Amino acid sequence: MITTQNKQTLLLILIAFLFSFAFRLVWVFQFQDYEQFYFNDQFMINTNDGYYFAEGARDILAGESQENDLSPIDNAVSIATAFFATILPFSFESIIFYMPAFLASLIVVPMILIGKALKHIEVGFVAALFGAIAHSYYNRTMIGYYDTDMLNIVFPVFLLWSLIFALQTREEKYILFSGLEIVAYRWWYPQSYSLEFAFIALVIAYTLYLLYKKEDIRYELLLLGVMFFAMMGLDNLVRFGIVIALYLAIKQGLIQKFALPLFVLALLSFFATGGFAPIWGSLSSYVFTTATSATGSDLSLHFYNVVGTVREAGKIPFDVFANRISGHSVTFILAIGGYLWLAYRHKAMLLALPLLGLGFLAYAGGLRFTIYAVPVLAFGIAYLIYQLSSLTNTEFKKYFFMSLLSFAALLPNIFHIIEYKVPTVLMQQEVQALDQLKNISQREDYVAAWWDYGYPIRYYGDVKTLIDGGKHSGSDNFATSFLLTNPQTPAARMARLDVEYTETKFNLPSDAPAKYRTNLANMVLDYGFSDANDFLAALSLEELKLPEKTRDVYLYLPNRMMGIYPTITYFSNLDLMSGTQGAQPFYHFTTLFEEDQGYIYLGYYNRQDIRLNKATGNIEIDKGRVAIGVKDFTLTYYDANENLQHTTNEIKFDGKLHLVYMKSYNQFLVVDESVYNSTYFRLFVLEDYDTNLFEPAILTPHTKIYKLKI
């Protein structure tokens, strides 16, 4: 009898898992003929951060990484990936591409088990289908979305399941499961801390309720004790060992009578090992986030504040919020009703409140939090569908209506999956350039590139980088922004300086004041300046002794940077002493344009139409209300030998803007003098490099990589 029930559970889990996995293959079928998305005969991943974990896994498998190369060889995602790559007969590229689809689909397991705990396995099954493919859960766990997200929701839903069973059955094994889930979740995602803390707070509240009712709370105290030990501020393995040891002792009946002392000891250990510190830290970082200046003990500089440029920090409209959780505003509202009903009938579901609460934080800002609410409201909608279908008078009608309503609720999410066609992070030719770079560079060499490309460059090029997806504060970005947007002499010097200062700083003892200054502050002081702006101006002068060259430095200049050049300028176009932002350079880039007899229409500049008046040689903005003279027109194109050529014709002697048509790319640029002289423009658009400073390493239309000669 038990086995039939277990077989039924297993079968439902299998069906739901395949359902979840199959929908994640939609992307594969949509892009299977898209050569640009492949590298090494496999699809590339579609999340930038994934390359961070991939680098760590690659180095674990290779058994080596370089000192201070920022490769995450201790990271759980990297370790798990290396493990899968070792035991499975698939290529590394296949593993990182399919891993999210596989692991994220495991969410159906705890969801169906929770349904079982509620004695409504059908509810668990429908909720599992819904939770697995709901809008935001899909977005962050789709195939190729190789990131911690693939298990970030699976772990807490497992924890929810074991806590529900623990409080319902008071069986010892659920104490073990809960403890292990906390240890595993923290290993996988250290930021999971607050969520675990919220779960523990609910269990405490429930225990106090039992105490008030004068019921036996020894089991709950043991559970809380193990949970607190599992959350202590100690190493993962230590906490793992303690959880196992405690479970064995509980199973032997050794510590039941010491439940209260054990709980007190756990609580004390928790506080003594700094267990509470992360909560305090994250609370204060949420509340007080206004760091704009990096203060050294002796030189205080003002860098660009990045917080404002992070899109996720903004407040989101209600329908976006609702769609991301349930696929549709109507479903979302019904699901909330369903959850309230479910929680009223099955109090255990109140334990899901931390997940729901974290999901709702998204509404205050932080789109990425919506996924936490997905499984909880999936139960809400599933319960509502179940109750409505149960109003019918036959089993057949009941299941028929359940299927129909479930399908209706799933439909907006299915449409979303079909329409959600995200590209891979890089295109094939771009990766080929990096793969080529790997062969000509050393692992200790640096590639200076905008932070967006840091992780992929390190993964494919096997080199070091200055900034990346995790290291891109205003002060980190300064040097790279400076070298991309300034003329070649100061740019080349800044590239050498920032690389050598970065490496030197790694090796400074922890009591050296320079260790806590920004690279730039150290440069300014070392060169004997007190004003950073004076130092930057000095970079253009003849006499400047650079630090000794310890390695090669490459400049990575991709065409895809065209669209973000203005953003890049922000980070170095400011007065470092006062923080005052400089006037933005004129920069317009477009691939959408039209021509008639009088004009070339160049799209929109700052939301106003921009065009070239062919008769007057002026760039006109806002229907001609603003007119700026064009100094010259440059045409670039690849000749028959695939060499870049360019010709320039003067238009107006006193013109202020340069008009550039990159014929082979079919794109236009309108830029002022400062952009025209920038290293990115000179080296990428014109390949017009100073032979004393740079030499070309890899020149392709998509990517140009130069080697620094100084």
Ligand code: MN
């Ligand atoms: Mn390395």
